[in-house]
Amino acid sequence: MADKPKTIIDYAARGIIAGAGLGVIASWIAPITITRGLFLGMLCGCLAGLTMFYRRGK
Numbered sequence: 001m002a003d004k005p006k007t008i009i010d011y012a013a014r015g016i017i018a019g020a021g022l023g024v025i026a027s028w029i030a031p032i033t034i035t036r037g038l039f040l041g042m043l044c045g046c047l048a049g050l051t052m053f054y055r056r057g058k
Contacts, residue, residue, distance in 0.1 A: 011053040012046050019045015 023041015027034045 008050065008053050011049040015045035015049025015052070016042050017045070019048065
């Protein structure tokens with residue numbers, strides 16, 4: 001099958017999943033609650049995914 005071009009949603013979703021995982025791991029180490037770590041990780045991951053999309057070119 002031919003690879004379809006990746007959309008902005010693909011990059012954002014990948015960033016959210018990776019960021020959420022890192023946020024939960026950070027909550028085990030740092031003195032923050034797991035929900036705060038999850039939320040901040042998802043937020044940062046979404047922004048990182050959007051940045052990757054725009055830096056690669058549309």
